[in-house]
Amino acid sequence: MSKKIIIAKARISKVYQIGLPSDVREELKIESGDNITFIKEDGMIYVEKNTIECFVCDGVGEVYKKKCPICEDGLILKQDYNDAHRLLGKIIANSDDINITISNKKIRLHSEEYVRSILSLIEDKINKLLQENNQSAKKILGKAKISKVNQIGLPSDLREELNIKTGDDINFIKKDGMIYVEKNTVLCFLCNGEGEIEKRPCPVCDDGLLLKDSVNNGRMILKNIINYSNDIHITIINKKVKLKSAVYTRETLKKIEKRLNDNLI
Ligand SMILES: [Zn+2]
Ligand SMILES: [Zn+2]
Structure with missing residues (x-):
């Protein structure tokens, strides 16, 4: 059971704007330019960062009257959407009805509960991402000059x-x-x-x-x-x-x- 704690407060202005308290920004790891979504669940409203509609259930939260195996509520985090391993983690966490086999960097899903077309959709997405992960591109993350005492400052992109x-x-x-x-x-x-x-x-x-x-x-x-x-x-x-x-x-x-x-x- 998670304990409820107030992490910050904010006052609503005449034009219904609020300043997001720094503790909230830190907790959600958000910066200006990020999107946040307000989500209602079990009578509570919570805030999530950078969510998009799930590619499997299109934001419905279920497919063919079964719980969507990728998302919990129709939404997935943007950073999960293009990460094969995080999507894999979602399936493991969200669905007991899907068995997974992985051979030769290829994933295959087995289930008696979900139709083949849904399983294929997920397989294709994850397999494509696994392929892309394999072809990593070289990118310069910054340069540094060595000082007289052989010290360097680590470039911020590298950090x-x-x-x-x-x-x-x-x-x-x-x-x-x-x-x-x-x-x-x-x-x-x-x-x-x-x-x-x-x-x-x-x-x-x-x-x-x-x-x-x-x-x-x-x-x-x-x-x-x-x-x-x-x-x-x-x-x-x-x-x-x-x-x-x-x-x-x-x-x-x-x-x-x-x-x-x-x-x-
Ligand atoms: Zn979904
Ligand atoms: Zn080892």
């Missing part, structure tokens, strides 16, 4: 991209002849920083390192497996993940399954 703040740790990583900057990485729980397990590439980390934030984030781990391994077949039934593979031992798969299932929802 934003890495989501780093003062006090965070960053690592410089060499891979494929390139040097990468990553925030807050820790040794991978599966391969212990080796980058491989059973003489094969580690299916969780790619290079032995994991973002600190993702170690206990089931969806991030799931995302890594989809991105890094073609050799693992994923089944999600009733929010429980089961992995199958012809190349990794059951012991390895079990370790990943446990981490996923403890942290998925």
Whole structure:
């Protein structure tokens, strides 16, 4: 049960305008130019940032008289709309009636409750996004000059991209002849920083390192497996993940399954 707390107050002007209190702006992570939506549910009105109508139910909240498996109320966050892994998370969280299999970066949905056309619509959208994720473009995030004492100021676009703040740790990583900057990485729980397990590439980390934030984030781990391994077949039934593979031992798969299932929802 979540506790109700007043985070701020605002007075309505003669032309019905209010200034959004800074605590509310912070909570919703909004800036000027963002859109907010007022939503009524269970007799309460709440505010959400940047929502758009769901592409599956067109804002109705249900399809063929069943609860929409993508959104909860006909609306989805803009940032979820173009993120395959967040959409996947929505299905896992919202619907017990859909089983998911993922092989070779391709998702397939199975359900006796939803018609094929709805499942295909979702599959197409997610598979397209998974493809696009694979073709990453190079983008310059800023330049920096090295001072006499070998210090650099981190460009603001870079800080934003890495989501780093003062006090965070960053690592410089060499891979494929390139040097990468990553925030807050820790040794991978599966391969212990080796980058491989059973003489094969580690299916969780790619290079032995994991973002600190993702170690206990089931969806991030799931995302890594989809991105890094073609050799693992994923089944999600009733929010429980089961992995199958012809190349990794059951012991390895079990370790990943446990981490996923403890942290998925
Ligand atoms: Zn929907
Ligand atoms: Zn690893």
